[in-house]
Amino acid sequence: MITCRRCRAVHLEGTLFCDQCGSPLVSTADEAPGDAAPPTGKIKSEFFTSKEAGSEAMVAQEPTSAEAIQAGAAGTLQLTVSSTGRIFRLPVKGQVLIGRRDSLAGVFPDLDLTPDGAVAMGVSRSHARITIDETGSYVEDLNSLNHTHLNRERLVPHQPRALRAGDELQLGRLAIRVESALGP
Numbered sequence: 001m002i003t004c005r006r007c008r009a010v011h012l013e014g015t016l017f018c019d020q021c022g023s024p025l026v027s028t029a030d031e032a033p034g035d036a037a038p039p040t041g042k043i044k045s046e047f048f049t050s051k052e053a054g055s056e057a058m059v060a061q062e063p064t065s066a067e068a069i070q071a072g073a074a075g076t077l078q079l080t081v082s083s084t085g086r087i088f089r090l091p092v093k094g095q096v097l098i099g100r101r102d103s104l105a106g107v108f109p110d111l112d113l114t115p116d117g118a119v120a121m122g123v124s125r126s127h128a129r130i131t132i133d134e135t136g137s138y139v140e141d142l143n144s145l146n147h148t149h150l151n152r153e154r155l156v157p158h159q160p161r162a163l164r165a166g167d168e169l170q171l172g173r174l175a176i177r178v179e180s181a182l183g184p
Contacts, residue, residue, distance in 0.1 A: 019103045022112075077130065077137050077163070081116045082175035090132060098171065099127040113174060122146035122172025128155075130163070137163040137178075146172035 002011045002025045004018040011018065015025055077090040088111055090096050099109035100118035107125040112118075124144040131138045138160035141148035148155045149170040155161055163169075167178040 022101065022103070022108050076180065077132055078179040079111075079169075080177045080179055081113070082168075082177055084116045086116060087179075090130065093132055093134070096130045096132075097126060097128075098130065099123060099125045101125075113171070116174060118172075118174060121174035123174050124172070127171045128169070131160060139163055139169060144171070 002013060002015055003009070004011065004021060004023055004025060006023040007018060007021040009018055009020040011025060017024055076092065079088045079090070080086070081088075090111075096111050097109040098111045098113065099107065100114045100123050101108055101112045102125050105125065109126065111130075113121075113123050113127075122145070124142070124146065126142050127144040128142055128148045129140050131140070139148065139150060139155070140160040141155040141157045143157040150161050150163075151167055152170070163178050165178055165180050169176040169178065
């Protein structure tokens with residue numbers, strides 16, 4: 001049996017990814033003695049790549065400290081979940097799906113807000129999408145049940161709106177601050 005290092009779910013030997021949290025699983029046969037460390041609740045602030053997280057998007061999760069990520073770092077969009085302080089740094093280009101994980105339905109958003117109380121706060125599985133390109137950073141609601149608000153203004157589904165540093169996103173009742181943004 002393999003135990004997920006992140007959420008402690010137990011899986012059959014040979015399983016590659018945790019069906020609860022999506023983390024890659026390491027077989028006990030592959031581990032060197034002393035390699036396993038108990039979960040700390042903290043994740044390094046480096047970007048996860050498709051090899052590490054099973055996702056094309058590069059989304060960093062909770063850093064070890066607020067100083068680990070400099071606001072306004074070149075080439076990134078930085079978001080902070082208001083209620084938990086969790087910080088995400090998004091890459092300079094691409095699309096990032098925001099929502100909550102549902103392993104039974106096969107939904108694994110790039111930016112998973114499940115650890116931030118997404119279910120209780122009314123965040124949909126596929127709630128919103130952030131697009132970052134050479135013209136700036138944009139957010140669009142994906143026709144979510146509990147809506148997406150930008151600075152307290154409800155977004156019209158599927159109509160991108162520009163993001164700027166200091167903006168506040170609200171997905172359902174979950175608030176996210178835009179700390180730095182790439183934009184016009």
